[in-house]
Amino acid sequence: MNIYKEISNAVISKIKEIPEIKDYITPQILNNTTIEIPKVRDFGDFSTNIAMLLTKSVGKKPREIADILVSYLRQIPNIETVSVAGPGFINIKLKDEYIKKSALTDDLKPDTEKSQKIDLDYGGYNVGKNLHIGHLRTTVVGDTFNRIAQFLGHKTKSYNHMGDWGRPMGLIIAWVLEYGMPENVDDVNRMYPASSARAKEDPAWLEKAQKITVELQNGNKEYKKIYDTFIPMSLNQVNGLLKRLNILTFDENKGERLIAEYVPEVQNILNQKGIIEHSDGAEIISVKQDTDTEPMPPVMWKSSAGAQTYAAADLTAVYYREKTDNPDAIVYFTDNRQTLHFKQIFRAARMAGFAKDIELQHIGFGTITGADGKPFKTRDGNVPSLDEMINIVADSVRTRVNDSGKNLPDETIEEIALAALKFNDLMHDVKSDYIFDVDAVTNFEGRTGPYILYTAVRLNSILKKTSEKAEITKVDLLPEERDLLMFLLDFNRIVEISFERRAPYILANYAYDLCKLINTFYHTCPIMRDDISSEVKAQRLAIVKQSLRVLSQAINLMGLKFPEEM
Ligand code: ARG
Numbered sequence: 309m310n311i312y313k314e315i316s317n318a319v320i321s322k323i324k325e326i327p328e329i330k331d332y333i334t335p336q337i338l339n340n341t342t343i344e345i346p347k348v349r350d351f352g353d354f355s356t357n358i359a360m361l362l363t364k365s366v367g368k369k370p371r372e373i374a375d376i377l378v379s380y381l382r383q384i385p386n387i388e389t390v391s392v393a394g395p396g397f398i399n400i401k402l403k404d405e406y407i408k409k410s411a412l413t414d415d416l417k418p419d420t421e422k423s424q425k426i427d428l429d430y431g432g433y434n435v436g437k438n439l440h441i442g443h444l445r446t447t448v449v450g451d452t453f454n455r456i457a458q459f460l461g462h463k464t465k466s467y468n469h470m471g472d473w474g475r476p477m478g479l480i481i482a483w484v485l486e487y488g489m490p491e492n493v494d495d496v497n498r499m500y501p502a503s504s505a506r507a508k509e510d511p512a513w514l515e516k517a518q519k520i521t522v523e524l525q526n527g528n529k530e531y532k533k534i535y536d537t538f539i540p541m542s543l544n545q546v547n548g549l550l551k552r553l554n555i556l557t558f559d560e561n562k563g564e565r566l567i568a569e570y571v572p573e574v575q576n577i578l579n580q581k582g583i584i585e586h587s588d589g590a591e592i593i594s595v596k597q598d599t600d601t602e603p604m605p606p607v608m609w610k611s612s613a614g615a616q617t618y619a620a621a622d623l624t625a626v627y628y629r630e631k632t633d634n635p636d637a638i639v640y641f642t643d644n645r646q647t648l649h650f651k652q653i654f655r656a657a658r659m660a661g662f663a664k665d666i667e668l669q670h671i672g673f674g675t676i677t678g679a680d681g682k683p684f685k686t687r688d689g690n691v692p693s694l695d696e697m698i699n700i701v702a703d704s705v706r707t708r709v710n711d712s713g714k715n716l717p718d719e720t721i722e723e724i725a726l727a728a729l730k731f732n733d734l735m736h737d738v739k740s741d742y743i744f745d746v747d748a749v750t751n752f753e754g755r756t757g758p759y760i761l762y763t764a765v766r767l768n769s770i771l772k773k774t775s776e777k778a779e780i781t782k783v784d785l786l787p788e789e790r791d792l793l794m795f796l797l798d799f800n801r802i803v804e805i806s807f808e809r810r811a812p813y814i815l816a817n818y819a820y821d822l823c824k825l826i827n828t829f830y831h832t833c834p835i836m837r838d839d840i841s842s843e844v845k846a847q848r849l850a851i852v853k854q855s856l857r858v859l860s861q862a863i864n865l866m867g868l869k870f871p872e873e874m
Contacts, residue, residue: 309414310804311797315354315400316343318384323358326380329373332365345798351391352399353794359396370396404785411793412780412850416861418800420461427465427629428454430641431550431558434471435542436480436500439549439694441684441744442643445673447694448733448867450641451555452812455865460807465633466556469625470563472542474618477535478521479503482513484534485520493541518613525568525616549694554726554867564621567628571616574624574660578609583659588612595655604648607656619653626657630666637667639810644672644739671810674741676733684744701725704750705758709874720871725750727757727868734816734866755820757868763823764863764870767856770835771849776842778849783841788832789851792825796858803865812866819862826855 320338324330343356359374366373374392381390381398386406391399430450433439439447450466457464480496483503490496507514524531543561550557578584584591589612596604608617629638640650650670657663678684686692692700702725709716709724716724732749736742752758771778785793799818806815834840835848863870 309410310419310800311410312801319343319356319381322380322384323377326376329362329366329376332362337361349791351393352401354400356398359398374398404790407790407793408780408785411796412854414797416799416858418460418803424462424637425633425635426457426462427467427633427635427638429467429469429638431468432471432642433468433546434476435539436476436496438497439546440691441676441694441697443694444676444697444733445738446641447553447555448730449738449812451867452734452865453810454556455867456803456807456812456815459803459865465559467560467562468558470561472539473525473564473568473616475517475521476500477524478517479507480538481520481524481531481534482517490538490541493545496538496541518615522613522615552698554869567621567624568616570624570628571620574627577660581660584609593656595652607652622653623656626653626662630663635666637669640670642672644674647672671738673738676744677741679743679745698725698729700746701729701750704746708750716874720874723869723871724758724761724874727761730868731757731760731816731866734812735820737813760819760823760863761870762874763826764856764859765874767826767852770852771856774836774849776849777846778853779846780850781843781847783843783847786833788829792829792851792855795822795825796854799858815862815865819859822859
């Protein structure tokens, strides 16, 4: 249930009944009306500015209008009090009975009116390179966004646009031809940087790799055979790590290679439209517009060596996704160094007549840095692989747990570590850089994953230890209970906003604030103590149960798991 919508609707329809006001309720007034949940709840659960907006048209002072509105709003059954504050704000306080009933029987089912079809592009791992810290945000934020969208009833298709067809392939194959086949993925991941380093010093080597790339793309059998040996090694590694990270399986691993099949079709369209230009042997699409104030280089459609480019794969992918999925939107999650690339691609797509009715949207991330503000490195100065990152966090969790005299199974340590790593990533606004500090993220107190899990484990253990019933009783709510219930009722609205703004950090921070309220409730409202009456106990247990329900759902949407004990 979305109590916010419910109250907004009730307020608006009531106001539309008021004879001296209703004619002035224009769509424009409704558009500018805010019904907000005030930061300080002392005066009410909701507050609205509508009286102020009506001053001009009605020709009365805001407070006079507010007084009229108030007398009507008081008639809404679930409203306890309505009062006027400041220049004419109207504060609405709900009845406790209504809050109790709504919150404690809420099944959290979303009331999405229109299910959208959304293609998601995140991950985009590269063959020949281990998954590293730079892949954390695209993976974690993309996955959580996917879960949020699905929870709301939208149809998503997740694409892992693999980097598996470009120059790195030629570099690996060139290396294999000289030094022999890789035996495992570690060999593959060593070959690419070694070959790449050599190409920087040795132009003939680079030329060779480029030639191999083009020939591979054109169907050279020998190269394809080598390619087919190392690709599964790489994919296996990716999948193993995604599993460790508890990431939903991608619907499609259609990346640069598999999209290649559609490049000729797109080439034809681009030729027909006459938007391909030739420049130094390369094929380019000029996407500059007169109004541009920043540099806007052309899209590189085909390299001068004749190879399929990164841009060609992305432009073709837009065409393919429109043709096969016809989604309402395609949303890309990558770091913000690709912002220009996607701007170019989206423009080229429009020029080619693609995606007319599709929203194309790129969400660009900031960088994960060390305390010095530079991209995060391990102590020995290396870019850590994602596996290493998880291990670093898990070691820190283990030390903390041991120091506190506890002994937890490895599986639990791993769950806590993942929560620490992933929650820390999720809670930051995607656009900004953030500092990664392993001590901070594994703290069991504060805005951290372990704190979130710990709160859930605590609720779970209260419920496990008792067989007493949990139900709404006649007992009045204490302020801490009321605040918590109102916050629980805000869950669906928060998920919707996180979806609309493509901003899972809103959900993550909600989860933290929820845990704070849960812990305040826990500390001020004893449950299992002997002097607590069975009526109070039952109601508090119902609050615990619903809190756990909401928190578990949030934990789920963030792709975390909470252990039995911690
Ligand atoms: N493989 C690319 C890289 O590592 C990321 C792919 C992002 N997705 C896309 N459709 N281009 O830079």
